Amino acid sequence: MDFLTLVRNQWDRVAAWVAIVLGALLLLLGWLGVSDALLPTEQVPYIVSGGLGGICLIGIGVMLWLSADLRDEWSELHEIARQLGREDVTQ
Amino acid sequence: MRDLLALYATTFVGVLLVFLAWYEVSASTRLSSQVRWTNVGVSGVIVLGAGNLFWLLRGRRANGQLKRLLVPLVPAPDARLREAAAVRLVAGRDMTRFHRADCALVTGKPVTAASEAAHHRARRQPCGVCLPRLEGE
Numbered sequence: 001m002d003f004l005t006l007v008r009n010q011w012d013r014v015a016a017w018v019a020i021v022l023g024a025l026l027l028l029l030g031w032l033g034v035s036d037a038l039l040p041t042e043q044v045p046y047i048v049s050g051g052l053g054g055i056c057l058i059g060i061g062v063m064l065w066l067s068a069d070l071r072d073e074w075s076e077l078h079e080i081a082r083q084l085g086r087e088d089v090t091q
Numbered sequence: 092m093r094d095l096l097a098l099y100a101t102t103f104v105g106v107l108l109v110f111l112a113w114y115e116v117s118a119s120t121r122l123s124s125q126v127r128w129t130n131v132g133v134s135g136v137i138v139l140g141a142g143n144l145f146w147l148l149r150g151r152r153a154n155g156q157l158k159r160l161l162v163p164l165v166p167a168p169d170a171r172l173r174e175a176a177a178v179r180l181v182a183g184r185d186m187t188r189f190h191r192a193d194c195a196l197v198t199g200k201p202v203t204a205a206s207e208a209a210h211h212r213a214r215r216q217p218c219g220v221c222l223p224r225l226e227g228e
Contacts, residue, residue, distance in 0.1 A: 067150060
């Protein structure tokens with residue numbers, strides 16, 4: 001499976017990984033920024049942008065990944081319903 | 092659809108609050124003001140997290156409801172088929188262990204059946220959960 005096909009078929013999992021990696025990077029940059037700042041007033045912006053921003057991105061990534069798992073499960077259940085001739089229960 | 096809109100709305104509001112908090116914190120040099128805006132940012136994280144959690148719980152509940160509707164509709168396999176499935180030993184192409192066909196660890200996975208000797212030749216170990224070796228003992 002080439003990369004473009006993977007992105008097209010599994011866009012939510014790819015987006016999840018991108019968000020998680022970016023979130024981790026943001027946390028790391030925030031930590032580095034806080035380490036270099038001496039005054040608390042210089043550190044707080046790094047906590048908000050790096051810390052809270054990183055947590056948000058990681059949260060979105062985890063949500064996307066779990067949501068993709070749920071969608072796959074739903075697709076399989078829908079297929080079972082279709083084979084049983086009861087597609088109406090998935091409406 | 093309403094759940095999806097709620098997810099989008101909470102994510103948007105959450106990100107907006109964090110961005111606003113960062114903007115105001117960066118513009119201020121007073122710690123008291125920064126702490127106040129940091130609280131706004133934390134509120135944004137909470138809003139975003141709650142929205143995402145709600146979305147996942149709704150999805151999980153929807154799948155559960157569908158399962159409960161479908162399970163009674165699936166015809167039960169007769170006893171002979173169940174017995175035959177129980178002694179079949181299966182494994183996927185890249186798997187390092189072989190399983191009984193009814194093992195939960197291979198449910199829904201692309202597996203093929205083979206003899207125990209064939210699995211051993213492919214350097215596969217018996218699964219520690221379904222214990223396929225005990226079948227012949």
